[in-house]
Amino acid sequence: MALSVSCTSSRPHNHKKLRGPHSPRSFLGVKMPQFGARSLEALEYVEPRLRLVLDEAIRFWDFSVLEGFRGPERQDELFTQGATKVRWPNSAHNSLPSRAVDIAPYPIDWEDTERFVQLAGAILTIARQFGIELRWGGDWDRDGRMSDERFRDLVHFEIMGES
């Protein structure tokens, strides 16, 4: 059975040769993905309830955590690029711990937006099971529709309510 594991390395390599942190875990005999080193680093300063949802999701869905907390330089760099609508310190990525994460299905294929939508469905369902309110960047107004959104940020998830 082909198995992919979370990994954000840009250099080509064979996952079958990897050991240690990249080795797949198993649960009831079923192989499960887990976070790669870059994902774990990005998760370091993430709001605990948001982290809880992601820790649960990675057991069943393979994805990479691209970014959690963002400092002033990074936030304004992304603003200049048009990748975000807000400057420092107005993003949910700018609080400590970060109230937002950007995640992508692994292996990442930016053209395949359906996989991002599918992952979002899984993340939002898991959050709901925990009674945790999340907002996804594909549905900012949380009405369950994507078609009414002018700015889509399919990688973005943020926690709602008080911490």
Ligand SMILES: [Zn+2]
């Ligand atoms: Zn984001």
